[in-house]
Amino acid sequence: MRLLFVCVGNSCRSQMAEGIARHLGHEAASAGTHPASQVSTHALTILESKGIDTSMLKPKSVDLFKAEDFDMVISMGCGVSCPVMRIDQDWGLDDPVGQSLSVFEQTAAEIERRLKLLE
Secondary structure, three states: OEEEEEEOOOOOHHHHHHHHHHHOOOEEEEEEOOOOOOOOHHHHHHHHHOOOOOOOOOOOEHHHOOHHHOOEEEEOOOOOOOOOOOOOEEOOOOOOOOOOHHHHHHHHHHHHHHHHHHO
8 A cells, every 4th residue: 555644753762663664564654744854753762662673764745755655645633734735644743752761652553553454
């Protein structure tokens, strides 16, 4: 399945979703409406602890993508509005930015659970 994960900063949830989805065998990308300058250190730590390669992860703008290139576009939450892009699902996950590593672990576990429901 070709998946695009969108949020505001593209630094935490959507980056973890991209990495986990690829690890599960999906084609995946992530983007933000206002991309951050870098991926969250905690997000990278969580992905690397799962054996997921993070070398290609970087914040990207939604303007670089077209929804029609994906089977599903998933908003991570926080009221993301992409007027030129359809959103198929809104997962409504709380943004872990600035929180503890354990919060990032819980967010990653929920992302993985939801991805397995898509299969």
